[in-house]
Amino acid sequence: MPKREPLSDKIAIDMTPMIDVVFQLITFFMLTLKTVITEGDFDIRMPLGASAGAAPEDAPTVLRLVLKADGEGRLAKINMNGSPIVGDDLLSELATGNEALRQAEESAAKSRTEGTKRRVDAAAKQKNAAVRQFIDTIRGKVNGVIGGGTGPGGGADNTEAEIDADPGLQYEHVVYVITAVSGKETADGQTVPLIKKIKFAPPKKQR
Secondary structure, three states: OOOOOOOOOOOOOOOHHHHHHHHHHHHHHHHHOOOOOOOOOOOOOOOOOOOOOOOOOOOOEEEEEEEEEOOOOOEEEEEEOOEEOOOHHHHHHHHHHHHHHHHHHHHHHHOOOHHHHHHHHHHHHHHHHHHHHHHHHHHHHHHHHHOOOOOOOOOOOOEEEEEEEOOOOOHHHHHHHHHHHHEEEOOOOOEEEOOOEEEEOOOOOOO
16 A cells, blocks of 8 residues: 655745735836926915015004993093093083983883874984084094095005993994994095904903
């Protein structure tokens, strides 16, 4: 009986298919790899050199408007860069107009008659006249400071307004001031901007 040769523990592995796959992967990556670097593609912001004849830009004119309130939230004083721009008599007329309209509206709410309606209309006209005079006064002061420039680079573009109002001030007074400094109407009904950038001062810390 012929002898059987003992089985070997070593198993022969054919490496050819694996080598073929490796070479195919190498070829694929070599063909798809982009080796060209775009010249001049740098995301760097260099400082601009000052030219010899270039004139420095003018710093913007800042108008700081401080609005002070009385104990009842009415506007008691308004200053622009430290100087008052509205007289006490006009502030008193504004407060009187507001109070007259408030009382007339309360009476009309209790009793809707022709008399109370006429009273509301008269009080509204009184208040509107005071508000219009108040806005025109502030607008005239602002226009005098910025020089009336409305073109590119003029007063409207080179002026900032910062409004510092007391926390207890009635908000309608702030609206009047914003209306006054933001623009004016011409005779043909067009709106001309006075100040394009209006901001509020940071809130004060409560003590």
